[in-house]
Amino acid sequence: MLFDFILFMSVGTIYACGEVFSSVDRMKQLPKIEQKLIAACDRFLEHKHKIHGFAKFKRFLDSTRKENEKALRDETYVENPINGFRLLWRLSERWLAATTTSRTEKVIGDDDTVSDFFVKIRSSIKKVSLWPTADDITGAANGLVRLSLVFNLDINQLIGGSIGHYHTEPLTGDEVFAITKVVYQTEEKLELMAWLNKSVDLMTSENTEAKHADEAIELKTKLLASMKNRKRDDSVDKNINKCNGSGCHGDSLSEKLTSNGQNSEVHTTCHSMYEQLCRENTRTAADNSKLHCQYQTTSIPFIKAKAEYVHTDPPIMLFHDVISDIESYWIINTSRHMLSRSLMGKFNTSGEYFGKKRISQSAWIYDDLDVSAKLSKRIGLLTGLSTRLLEEETHAEPFQIHNYGLGGMYEPHEDSVRLYRQTGKEENKAVRNSGDRIATWLFYLTDVKVGGATVFPLLNTRVPVTKGSAAFWYNLKQNGDPDMRTIHAGCPVLIGDKWVANKWIREVGQMFRRKCALDRDL
Structure with missing residues (x-):
């Protein structure tokens, strides 16, 4: 059959x-x-050229052949x-439209051949x-808007x-309108108007199908009506402005976090600072x-x-040249076919979900x-911590490999699992009695042209993505309490393909390697 190759693609690669x-x-x-x-x-059309x-x-x-060759x-x-969205949209939308024949397009005598082929x-x-x-188009459009x-x-x-x-x-106008329809579902109304205006202009100049242009104009009319009666809420702007003042220091903000980590002021301010750091390094001389x-x-x-100290208190280090190109390629190649959408946990339940705050795919390597095994020993040697992987009371977790997607990122979060432990939701036998995640080691397996910083x-503090290097920091204070100052994020990838491998190190096994401080506040 002419389409056996597709069947092979669907079952030959898992x-x-x-x-x-x-x-x-x-x-x-x-x-x-x-x-x-x-x-x-x-090949099929070679024998049907007269139809x-x-x-x-x-x-x-x-x-399509020209675009594919590019x-x-x-x-x-x-x-x-931009290319990523265009490719996804072409495969999802244009191929479907091209193989759907309306009644006015059918040719007498050829109907069955054409229809069967499509x-x-x-x-x-x-x-x-x-x-x-369609879900990929939605995700890709959200990624472009996020960027x-x-x-x-x-x-x-x-x-x-x-x-x-x-x-x-x-x-094209159709591509822009596809993005616009996704933006319409968000709260970014001013952003939506800019996309709508551009899509209408493009579709008019490109002589796009009337139904698409009419739909865009109708959407614009609805938006104008809703914005006319809507008063702008400047509360977010006020929170963003706080980031330029003295109220944004880690010590003062981290103290405001409640026991369940749900302080809205801290999270709002943290998010605005996160975006600012993603754009540029704001540290002074x-x-x-x-x-x-x-x-x-x-x-x-x-x-x-x-080792480069990118921050001293708490210490955040960037180790250079600690993983070779061959080792990085091995990790990528080994995990490539095991990737699945990265999940986010719910500390108050035992479930996990696909969160919009985390756009990547991940896999585990033991x-x-x-x-x-060699890399784990290297981490233990450089940090002085035990990285032994055990079936029960493990000293560390397996490597978690991540490949980020279109506009892929991980918004501000903590690596500590204190909330899961408090609610008894850590059910994995290996880590159930291993304590909290005392430290994080993060290998950078590829370079990223623009964006993607930690x-x-x-x-x-901003840590750039540098192939062959690794970031390291402690998630807990020496007294065992979570150090909320180390809340961190992976910035959206603007241009590039970001691969990382992280290893979380647990408290068990570190009692004589990172001793408690005499001061209870440390």
């Missing part, structure tokens, strides 16, 4: 889930899948979020595990295909003068590591493999 937008690595596989679909269509019902589809195929020539094509395409596409869906807001991007330039020094083809670099010694005299909003 993936943990079908979602695509939340992993740039998965998006990179789409152009090759589309290429095989185009080739199969070409007039295929004329419109052939034009679609010719234009993506195949450049392996970093989808690392640009039905085969659509049914085969459904069997491809990585083929994007425009966090990085203060000019919408006209973004729609025009420009992100800083990176340029690509402009978005005076702040940087307190920092230093050193060779980190270990229990083996001739083994040392280059220490029963040579490379991962930031500590309450400490005004």
Whole structure:
């Protein structure tokens, strides 16, 4: 059969889930899948060239082939979020539209051949595990809007295909309107108006189908009516302005967190500081003068590591050249087919969910493999902490591997699991009696062109993504209490493909390695 190749793609490669937008690595596989679909269509049409019902589809195929060839020539094509959205939208929407024939387009005598052909395409596409869906379009559109807001991007330039020094083809009116419909579901009404105006202008100039243009104009009319009676609430602006004053220091804010971590003032201020740090390093020369670099010694005299202090109290360190390119590639290649959407836990329940605050896919790698075991020992050597992985009362957790998606990020959060422990929701036998996560080690497996930094909003500290390096910090004070100053976030990836591997180290096994302080406040 002409579409056996698609069936092979659906069963020959096994993936943990079908979602695509939340992993740039998965998006990179789409152009090759589309290429095989185009080739199969070409082979079929070679024998049906006299059938007039295929004329419109052939034009679609010719234009799609050109776009597909661009993506195949450049392996970093989808690392640009504009290209990533365009690819997802084309596969999800344009292929469906091109294989749906209206009654006015049918040709007498050719109906069955054309219809059967299109039905085969659509049914085969459904069997491809990585083929994007409407949910991927929604996620990708939200990602583009998130990037425009966090990085203060000019919408006209973004729609025009420009992100800083990176340029690509402009978005079409239909693509912009697809994004606009997603923005309409959010509270960003002023942002929505900018997208709506641009989509209407583009669809008018491109002579887009009247129904799409009419829908955009109708949506604009509704929005204007709702905004006319809506008073602007400037409470968020007030909280953002606080970030430029003395009320944003980590010590004062972290003290305001309640026992369940739900202080709205802290979280609002923390989020605004997080976005500011994602855009730029806000540290002054005076702040940087307190920092230093050193060779980190270990229990083996001739083994040392280059360590950079990016913050001193609490200490946050960036170790340079601590994982090789070969080791990084091994981790990526090993975890690639195990990726599934990263979850967020609910401390007051035993459940987990797909949170909008975390856009990535993740996998776990244990220490029963040579490379991962070697890396765990290296972490233990450099930190002085035990990283033994045990079936019960484990000293550390397995490596958690993350690949971020279109606009992928992880908003401000703490690594401490105190809330789960308080409610008895840590049910995994290995960690149930292992105490809290005393420290975090984070390997950076790839470079990121723009964005993706790890930031500590309450400490005004920003750690850039540097391939081969690793960030390290303590989540707990020496008295065992959570150090809320180390609330951190992964900034949205603007341009690039971000891979990281983190290891959480538990309290059990560290009693003689990181001793309690004499001062109860430390």
